Amino acid sequence: MRMIGLRSVWALVGLVVAAAPARAQVGSVTYTEHVAPIFYESCTTCHRPGQVGPMSLLTYEDARPWARAIKQKVADRDMPPWDADPQVGTWANDRSLTDDEIATIVAWADAGAPRGDMAAMPPKPAYADSQWTIGEPDAVFSIPAFEVPADGMVEYTYFEVPTNLTEDKWVQAVQVMPDAMAAVHHIIVSARTELTPEEVEARRRVDPGIRLDREILPGDEIEWNPGVAQLEGRPKGDSLGGTTVGNDGVSIFQPGTARLLKAGTTLVFEMHYTPTGEPVVDESRIGLVFTDEPPDQVVWPGAIVHGQFVIPPGESNYKVEADLTFVKDVKLLNLLPHSHLRGVRWDYEAVYPDGRRETILSVPEYDFNWQIDYIFDEPLSLPKGSKIHAVSYYDNSAANRYNPDPTVEVRWGEQTDEEMMFTALSYLIDEEAEKPSTQQQ
Numbered sequence: 001m002r003m004i005g006l007r008s009v010w011a012l013v014g015l016v017v018a019a020a021p022a023r024a025q026v027g028s029v030t031y032t033e034h035v036a037p038i039f040y041e042s043c044t045t046c047h048r049p050g051q052v053g054p055m056s057l058l059t060y061e062d063a064r065p066w067a068r069a070i071k072q073k074v075a076d077r078d079m080p081p082w083d084a085d086p087q088v089g090t091w092a093n094d095r096s097l098t099d100d101e102i103a104t105i106v107a108w109a110d111a112g113a114p115r116g117d118m119a120a121m122p123p124k125p126a127y128a129d130s131q132w133t134i135g136e137p138d139a140v141f142s143i144p145a146f147e148v149p150a151d152g153m154v155e156y157t158y159f160e161v162p163t164n165l166t167e168d169k170w171v172q173a174v175q176v177m178p179d180a181m182a183a184v185h186h187i188i189v190s191a192r193t194e195l196t197p198e199e200v201e202a203r204r205r206v207d208p209g210i211r212l213d214r215e216i217l218p219g220d221e222i223e224w225n226p227g228v229a230q231l232e233g234r235p236k237g238d239s240l241g242g243t244t245v246g247n248d249g250v251s252i253f254q255p256g257t258a259r260l261l262k263a264g265t266t267l268v269f270e271m272h273y274t275p276t277g278e279p280v281v282d283e284s285r286i287g288l289v290f291t292d293e294p295p296d297q298v299v300w301p302g303a304i305v306h307g308q309f310v311i312p313p314g315e316s317n318y319k320v321e322a323d324l325t326f327v328k329d330v331k332l333l334n335l336l337p338h339s340h341l342r343g344v345r346w347d348y349e350a351v352y353p354d355g356r357r358e359t360i361l362s363v364p365e366y367d368f369n370w371q372i373d374y375i376f377d378e379p380l381s382l383p384k385g386s387k388i389h390a391v392s393y394y395d396n397s398a399a400n401r402y403n404p405d406p407t408v409e410v411r412w413g414e415q416t417d418e419e420m421m422f423t424a425l426s427y428l429i430d431e432e433a434e435k436p437s438t439q440q441q
């Protein structure tokens, strides 16, 4: 925020100076004509009844009392949540505001948040009633009703939900739908086919297009290993979809690409509940849209993981590095950095076979509350032998206001007072020109 904040403050100063002679202009910024279109575009996905935002911003009456807080949050670039350094990369799902939009909102708040002419009001955005933004799913799978207690800490809870699919399916779109929204911190749904122990062992070493340079050693306290995370000795499967506070849980694969869901797949829901002070019942779901058309390319899931760090007590800038090498020509689609309460920064470099290095994503102020999946505007081509070098930083000092305990050593663990160095990603393999077979072996 510091760096980005400074930049936007300078941008605002510039705008105000430029706009100074046209004072009347500033006074004429109104909610109906200038501000509502921005809110409808960038805020009301979360700020409407039933969604994660603490207040609705759908109407003037809703928004007016919040004008001062809104000005503050948008000028600081705290809202909408988006943590990537704007200097690095362009993103298909970038929801940050432009400098002009910020200046408009600030001018509106400074002018006393005038309403303006109702005739200028844009139509309210249409939100699907069912809340399935991927369209009506072809299949919906739900966990059994689970009672989230009023308080205390709930360990990660797993549910295994059989799909009973009798044939392979191509998945075009996925939506993970939290039910007791306020009590669901995150959901990761993995797809597990029944693998033989040999297949599990083989996949532990090599995913179709990637190699983990730092192998996870047997006996490590790590559950997450791409493709073969263990659940009571059984593999957890490949991550298929997920949602975290503030994400819409939607993955739509581009035309010509799809995820493969094998017949007989079991879905494993990893549920992270955060009690809200009242007991609630949760029946979260996943919806899948299938396509009959076999894709030109399969979307493969992958992960960059390092699990052997020990963050010393009080250490304010502890660095963990991990590399992932692609063993085929690929196109990288997205990166989802994941650390916990002590995580403060993430940087990713592509290291090409000729040694050239390029920063591809930088999250200078990682915020645990916003688990953001950064989707490349243009999938990133990485020739065979390219690496992704991921670096995460942790602040285990008392200066980190989110730090649950600056006096302890911190290792890999699933609870938020433990840490992770984990990045989920997905990619296409270039050579898959032939349509892959969906036959079961």
Ligand code: HEC
Residues within 6 Å of the ligand: 038, 039, 042, 043, 044, 045, 046, 047, 052, 053, 054, 066, 069, 070, 071, 073, 074, 079, 080, 081, 095, 097, 246, 247, 369
């Ligand atoms: C991805 C979901 C999401 C989007 C998009 C989003 N918000 Fe928020 N907003 C939240 C959540 C959740 C909170 C409460 C937690 C927090 O403050 O971080 C919040 C808090 C706020 C607050 C502080 C409220 C308070 O209690 O003080 C303001 C003001 C705000 N948002 C304005 C906006 C505006 C204006 C936009 C669009 C330009 C926007 N938000 C976009 C989810 C969102």
